[in-house]
Amino acid sequence: xxxxxxxxxxxxxxxxxxxxxxxxxxxxxxxxxxxxxxxxxxxxxxxxxxxxxxxxxxxxxxxxxxxxxxxxxxxxxxxxxxxxxxxxxxxxxx
Amino acid sequence: xxxxxxxxxxxxxxxxxxxxxxxxxxxxxxxxxxxxxxxxxxxxxxxxxxxxxxxxxxxxxxxxxxxxxxxxxxxxxxxxxxxxxxxxxxxxxxxxxxxxxxxxxxxxxxxxxxxxxxxxxxxxxxxxxxxxxxxxxxxxxxxxxxxxxxxxxxxxxxxxxxxxxxxxxxxxxxxxxxxxxxxxxxxxxxxxxxxxxxxxxxxxxx
Numbered sequence: 001x002x003x004x005x006x007x008x009x010x011x012x013x014x015x016x017x018x019x020x021x022x023x024x025x026x027x028x029x030x031x032x033x034x035x036x037x038x039x040x041x042x043x044x045x046x047x048x049x050x051x052x053x054x055x056x057x058x059x060x061x062x063x064x065x066x067x068x069x070x071x072x073x074x075x076x077x078x079x080x081x082x083x084x085x086x087x088x089x090x091x092x093x094x
Numbered sequence: 095x096x097x098x099x100x101x102x103x104x105x106x107x108x109x110x111x112x113x114x115x116x117x118x119x120x121x122x123x124x125x126x127x128x129x130x131x132x133x134x135x136x137x138x139x140x141x142x143x144x145x146x147x148x149x150x151x152x153x154x155x156x157x158x159x160x161x162x163x164x165x166x167x168x169x170x171x172x173x174x175x176x177x178x179x180x181x182x183x184x185x186x187x188x189x190x191x192x193x194x195x196x197x198x199x200x201x202x203x204x205x206x207x208x209x210x211x212x213x214x215x216x217x218x219x220x221x222x223x224x225x226x227x228x229x230x231x232x233x234x235x236x237x238x239x240x241x242x243x244x245x246x247x248x249x250x251x252x253x254x255x256x257x258x259x260x261x262x263x264x265x266x267x268x269x270x271x272x273x274x275x276x277x278x279x280x281x282x283x284x285x286x287x288x289x290x291x292x293x294x295x296x297x298x299x300x
Contacts, residue, residue, distance in 0.1 A: 008178040009171070018168040025160050025293075029153065032298040044294035051290045059171045059283045061276075066109075069116065076120045080127050087131055091138055 007064040017058045024051050108273035115277040119284050122247075126288050129240050133295060136232045143229020148300040150215065151237070155206050156297035159199050160289065166195035167286040170255065170279045180269045182262065189259050189275075192282065196252040203245050210234075237296055244292060247285045254278045 028047040032040050057063045062070050137144045173188040214221030217238055222231055258278045261267040267274050 009175050011172055011175060014168045014171050014175070018164060021164045022161060025157065025164070028294055028298060029157060032294070032300070041299050044298050045291075048290050048294050052287050055167065055283055055287050055290070059167050059286075060280055061174075065112075069112075072116065076123060080123060083127070084131060084134070087135065088138070091135055 009058070009061070009064065013058060017054055021051055021054055024054075106271055106273070108271075108276070111273040111277060112280070115280050119280060122284055122288075126240075126243070129236070129243070130291065130295070133236050133240070136229070136236065140227075140229025140232060143227045144233050145300055147226075147230040147233035147237075148296060150210075150213075151297050152206060152209070153297050155202055156293050159202050160293050162195050162199050162202070163286045163289050166192045166199075167283055169195070170282045174272065174276050174279055177262070177267070177269055177272045177275055182268075185262060185275070186259060189255055189262070193252055193255055193259075196248055196255075199248055200245060203241070207238075240292060241296070244285070244288055247288070251278070251282045251285050254281055 024047050028044050031043045031047075034040075056073065062073060169188045170192045173185050173192070176182075176184040176188055210216060215234055216222070217235060222234060226234075255278050258267060258275050261274060
């Protein structure tokens with residue numbers, strides 16, 4: 001186990017990811033200040049999802065982990081998404 | 095026999111530790127996920143009240159806290175690289191910065207909540223019950239529960255990282271055995287991800 005080579009992520013990568021996250025934060029603040037009605041919520045949530053993807057991939061090392069880890073996380077997120085969709089199908093068609 | 099007596103390292107399996115941490119993170123997702131679903135359903139049912147109530151929140155303080163958490167997430171991620179590079183001093187500095195940023199986040203939260211309390215907005219306050227609609231009461235109820243629960247996670251994550259710093263100082267966490275450090279990082283990133291969703295839902299979408 002200890003002989004296994006681990007991927008060491010360079011500091012540079014983290015700085016780039018942080019900059020991307022900060023830019024996305026400012027974009028989400030900017031777009032919610034314009035009145036886009038229903039699209040505001042969608043836009044903010046899409047940007048939050050992109051930020052989450054970056055955090056999961058780089059900060060949480062999923063990019064460098066074995067593939068089954070990604071499958072596990074992806075599966076749980078898919079289940080959560082399904083619960084949201086089913087809940088809203090219920091409320092929307094009441 | 096003598097050989098096995100000398101070899102007294104306890105069992106160490108970083109991959110299993112990591113899977114355990116991820117499973118725990120999934121349970122946290124269910125906890126906050128449930129709250130997010132409650133929030134979205136009530137928002138769907140009371141769109142105008144949520145719109146009105148969200149205007150009470152300070153976007154600037156929310157944005158500052160977002161940046162603070164993003165930077166702290168980066169420093170804790172860097173700490174893992176630092177210990178892999180066998181740079182113990184840098185590891186401790188990066189973890190220290192993370193803890194300081196966590197404290198700054200909590201101080202901001204304190205001022206933010208104090209301002210709300212001064213305006214008479216807190217769970218069960220007279221102003222809330224007498225002057226506000228049901229939807230607004232729901233919004234502020236969810237606001238206090240969700241940001242409060244998140245702040246509790248910040249405190250736990252901070253304690254976890256301080257714990258790891260002590261272990262690094264005692265050389266119980268070292269370049270050959272750093273799963274604990276990595277797991278504290280995973281927990282901290284979870285706290286960051288939750289805030290990534292809390293910020294737009296409460297502060298931005300008005």
